[in-house]
Amino acid sequence: MFRPRTNLTDPVNFSFEGRRLTASRGDTIAAALLGSGVFIFRESAVSGIPRGPFCMIGNCYECFVQVGAMGVVQACLTEITEGMQISKVSNSIDESEMGIKEISKR
Amino acid sequence: MTTQLPLCDVAVIGAGPAGLTAACELAEGGRDVVVLDEQAAPGGQIYKGVEKVFADRPQDIRFLGGEYAGGERLMHRFRQSGAKYRPGVSVWQITSDQEPELGLGLIENGSAQMLYPKHVILATGAMERPTPFEGWTLPGVMTVGAAQSLLKSSRLLPEDDVVLAGTGPLLYLYAAQLASFGIRPQAILDTRPSMSLRAVLLGVSALAACPKSMLKGMKWLWSVRVKMNMVRGVHSLKAQGEDHLRSVSYEVRGYRHKLSTSLLLVHDGVVPNTWLSMSAGIRHHFDSAQSCWVPDIHGAGSTSRKCISIIGDGARIGGASVAAMQGERVACEVDTYLRTQHCSTVATQSRALRRQRRLRRFLDCAFSPTADFQLPADETIVCRCEEVTAREIRQVAARGCMGPNQGKAFTRCGMGPCMGRKCALTVSQVMANAHGVPVDQIGHYRIRSPIRPITVGQFADMALVPGQDKKAS
Numbered sequence: 001m002f003r004p005r006t007n008l009t010d011p012v013n014f015s016f017e018g019r020r021l022t023a024s025r026g027d028t029i030a031a032a033l034l035g036s037g038v039f040i041f042r043e044s045a046v047s048g049i050p051r052g053p054f055c056m057i058g059n060c061y062e063c064f065v066q067v068g069a070m071g072v073v074q075a076c077l078t079e080i081t082e083g084m085q086i087s088k089v090s091n092s093i094d095e096s097e098m099g100i101k102e103i104s105k106r
Numbered sequence: 107m108t109t110q111l112p113l114c115d116v117a118v119i120g121a122g123p124a125g126l127t128a129a130c131e132l133a134e135g136g137r138d139v140v141v142l143d144e145q146a147a148p149g150g151q152i153y154k155g156v157e158k159v160f161a162d163r164p165q166d167i168r169f170l171g172g173e174y175a176g177g178e179r180l181m182h183r184f185r186q187s188g189a190k191y192r193p194g195v196s197v198w199q200i201t202s203d204q205e206p207e208l209g210l211g212l213i214e215n216g217s218a219q220m221l222y223p224k225h226v227i228l229a230t231g232a233m234e235r236p237t238p239f240e241g242w243t244l245p246g247v248m249t250v251g252a253a254q255s256l257l258k259s260s261r262l263l264p265e266d267d268v269v270l271a272g273t274g275p276l277l278y279l280y281a282a283q284l285a286s287f288g289i290r291p292q293a294i295l296d297t298r299p300s301m302s303l304r305a306v307l308l309g310v311s312a313l314a315a316c317p318k319s320m321l322k323g324m325k326w327l328w329s330v331r332v333k334m335n336m337v338r339g340v341h342s343l344k345a346q347g348e349d350h351l352r353s354v355s356y357e358v359r360g361y362r363h364k365l366s367t368s369l370l371l372v373h374d375g376v377v378p379n380t381w382l383s384m385s386a387g388i389r390h391h392f393d394s395a396q397s398c399w400v401p402d403i404h405g406a407g408s409t410s411r412k413c414i415s416i417i418g419d420g421a422r423i424g425g426a427s428v429a430a431m432q433g434e435r436v437a438c439e440v441d442t443y444l445r446t447q448h449c450s451t452v453a454t455q456s457r458a459l460r461r462q463r464r465l466r467r468f469l470d471c472a473f474s475p476t477a478d479f480q481l482p483a484d485e486t487i488v489c490r491c492e493e494v495t496a497r498e499i500r501q502v503a504a505r506g507c508m509g510p511n512q513g514k515a516f517t518r519c520g521m522g523p524c525m526g527r528k529c530a531l532t533v534s535q536v537m538a539n540a541h542g543v544p545v546d547q548i549g550h551y552r553i554r555s556p557i558r559p560i561t562v563g564q565f566a567d568m569a570l571v572p573g574q575d576k577k578a579s
Contacts, residue, residue, distance in 0.1 A: 001246065001369050002262045009162065024260060026146075026158060031260035039245045040350060045522070046493045050349045052245030054528075056252035057151060058144055058196075059233050059379070060490065061523035061559075062243075070216070071561075077194075079146055 002034050014084040029075035029086060030056060030063045041065050041075060042089035064089045114140045115444060117210055117223035118189075119197050119382065122150020123177075123426045124418025125229030126184045127433025128440070133189035135441060140221065141184075142195045142212065148184060150231055151251065152426050153177030155259040163261065169286040170258065171279070173426065180430075199555035200226065200386040200414070208413050211555065218560055218568040225413055225440050228383055229433070232376035232419035235398070235475060236532050237272060238482040240344040242372070243490050246351025250373035254280045263287055267367045269354050271295035271343055274375040274473050275323060282326040285333050293365060294330060295340040295356050297374075297476040305472040312468035315461040320468075337363075341478050345370055374476050378420045381527060384553035386414055392546040395467075396423055397475050398531060399550055405449070406435035412449045415440060423470075428462045480535050488536070489529040491522020499533055503540035510534055510551050523559060526551045 010025040016038055023032030030053045033041065039052040042064050053063035056076045063075040068085045070078075075086075116132055118125045121143035133139040141148070149156045156177040159166055167175050184191070192214065199211030210221045234249045241247065250270060256262040257280075264284070268291045270277055281294055301309075313320045330336060342357040355364040377398035384390060389402040389410040400422045407415035417436045418429035442450045482488060484497035494517045502516045510526075510533045513519055519533055520526035526533075530551050538548040 002256070002264055005261065027260050028146075031256055031262060034256065035260060035262050041245070044243070044493065045491075049243065050245055051243060052350070053248065054252065054490075055234065055249055056255045057233065059524060059527045062490065064523075077144060077196075 001037060001039055004037065005035050012080055012082050014080055014082070014086060016086045017088060023080050025080075027080050029065060029067070029073070029078050029080050029084070031076075032080040033065075033075065033086070040088070043091040045091050048091040111207075111222045112220065114138045114190075114221065114223045116140070116225045116227060116440060117142060117221060118227045118229060119210075120150060120229035120231055120418070120420070121145065121148040121184075121191070121193075122152060122229060122231050122418060122429060123180065124231070124420075124429035124433045125150070125227065126180055127430045128227050128229065128417060128436050129189040129433075130180075130183050130187040131434055131437030132440060133187040135437070137441070137444070139187075139189040140223070141189055141191050142197055142210070142221075143191070143193050144196055146193050148181055148191060148193070149177055150229075151255065153180070154255055157181050159258065166261065169283060171283065174258075196558040197382060198558040198560050200382060202387055203411055211560075213558065213560060213564065216564070218564040220568070224444060225415070227407070227436060227440065228386075228414060228416045228420055229418045229429075230379045230382055230420040231429075232423055233379045233527065235374045235377045235479070236528050237372045237374045237476075237479045238486045238488050238496070238529075238532055239372075239478065240483065240486050241346055241351075243487055243493075244345050244347050244351045245349070246347065246368050247345050247370045247372065250274075250277050250280050250371045251376075253369075253371045254283070257283065263289055264291070264369050264371070266290060267292050268369045268371060269293050269295065269365055269367045270371050270373075271297065271340065271354070271356070272373040272479075273298040273476060274373050275326075275469060276376070277373040278323070278326045278330050280371075280373075281330045281334060285329055290334055292335065292367060294334055294336040295343065295354075296336055296338050297340050297343070297478065298473065299339070301472060305468065308464075308468040308471050312465045315464035319465055342483075343372075343478065374479050375473055376419065376423055377531065378422060379527075380420065381525065381553055381557045383409070383414075383416055383420065384550065385555045385557050386411060388414060388416070390550065392534075392544070393422065394544075395470050397480070397535075398423075406432055406439050408439060408449050412443065424462065424466055428459065428466070431456065431459050431462075480532070481539055482532065482536075488532050489517075489519040489522065489526075491524050491528075492518040492520075494519040494529075496532075496536055499536045500540050503537050507537070508541070509549050510537060511549070513537065514551070520551050525553065525557060 008024045011022045021036040040050040054060040058077045065075045066087045115138040118129045118141045129139050129141045196213045201209040234251045340356045344355045346353045353366045383401045393400045407417040417432040482496045538545040
């Protein structure tokens with residue numbers, strides 16, 4: 001895929017599926033993962049086949065990942081931050097993605 | 107309670123050469139301008155990350171090319187112009203012309219809000235033309251634009267096993283950039299047919315009009331041909347692998363070849379990103395020269411809604427120089443509109459703009475879209491989100507389905523999170539082909555807001571005026 005980057009000037013630590021990884025400050029989540037050799041980001045909602053980033057400009061919605069408290073985000077438009085815990089999006093339906101849980105709590 | 111609506115004179119959506127030039131002109135003229143940008147830093151796709159590259163890794167500038175470096179001057183002007191810059195903002199709605207106020211629905215830092223400008227300039231730029239082929243949903247298949255974006259913003263360079271496929275100026279530019287970083291792709295699978303006589307004649311005209319751009323392009327192409335393994339006349343591209351890409355196969359003159367690789371980058375030119383303009387109810391038509399949908403434009407950027415202008419590649423593919431010229435021209439139109447509430451379109455076109463038109467006519471002809479990608483084989487997935495194949499589209503067309511909107515009801519094609527951005531063009535073309543009618547007659551998906559995903563929670567919590575918390579009221 002992409003060459004691993006060496007000598008990151010301003011490193012940021014994060015995790016994907018429990019694996020500890022490092023990226024460069026200012027990277028998007030997608031760049032951080034691709035630069036760490038991760039290219040399967042989620043399972044498709046229809047058949048569950050693996051998917052990864054495709055367009056990198058926010059249009060294809062292939063790069064959805066689950067980020068701790070933020071929920072499901074587009075990895076190509078979201079900046080990586082220190083300590084971010086990222087996981088794959090599986091094809092089972094999660095109510096929290098729809099924002100339904102937050103409303104029903106009120 | 108007195109309500110103070112968040113107002114401004116002009117909201118510019120998009121921070122590429124078109125949007126930034128228009129914002130600079132208007133802000134320097136004393137207008138209250140807000141630039142809304144989905145990205146984290148100004149520059150659009152062409153000048154992506156240019157400020158950061160200049161600050162953190164100036165040694166890379168010469169590899170990325172002179173045109174990219176030129177973006178730094180525009181960023182400097184923009185930062186001094188007085189226009190407000192709001193990065194990381196998605197626009198999910200433009201209110202319809204039935205509403206009393208022109209309003210924009212935004213998502214910023216995860217929360218939804220409204221902005222009420224007097225005028226909106228859409229400078230949403232281009233997106234890559236859909237390139238459906240068997241296996242294009244496998245992780246490891248990406249667009250050339252995606253890879254170039256990763257190079258500009260994060261200095262990610264592909265391994266040497268990378269394969270490039272398709273056609274279009276961006277593909278050759280990216281290949282030439284890789285060469286300057288010392289990377290030689292395993293192969294460049296060129297799907298472009300040999301140049302027609304018409305293309306050659308338009309090329310001569312373009313060379314006379316824009317010699318600098320033409321010579322630059324020829325230099326890229328030449329350096330790619332000489333230094334790299336370029337395969338001409340490629341068709342029937344396939345990507346193979348179980349959970350991610352393992353190999354690519356293709357046909358040349360009736361023989362199938364196979365290459366092992368973990369990264370395939372595809373490109374087939376760019377088309378205007380019209381999702382916002384379509385959702386705003388602006389009239390569009392199918393541009394047969396560029397094989398894509400474009401908004402109806404008169405003057406520099408006036409549309410069928412007088413409070414909304416469109417400039418840059420989002421109006422019609424013209425490239426960065428044309429985008430900047432349109433930004434300059436539209437500023438006069440918008441300024442007149444704000445003073446008089448009437449449209450006065452700028453009719454005169456500068457010589458420079460007419461020269462660029464000649465260059466564009468050549469590019470449109472010489473790098474016309476790849477036939478395989480326009481009318482994909484039956485088993486190819488067309489709608490990536492809902493996994494609908496070309497066969498299913500053809501089947502519903504054969505059963506009498508006349509257009510993409512009716513097709514949604516039968517197949518769910520175009521109803522996933524991307525809202526048809528990666529399949530709309532293909533579906534319209536496949537249906538037009540099945541019925542033997544022009545694409546214009548088949549039409550486009552009806553695009554409705556919200557055009558960016560917004561959760562029910564974000565919507566429910568939206569403060570309609572700043573400082574007013576819906577939860578507290």
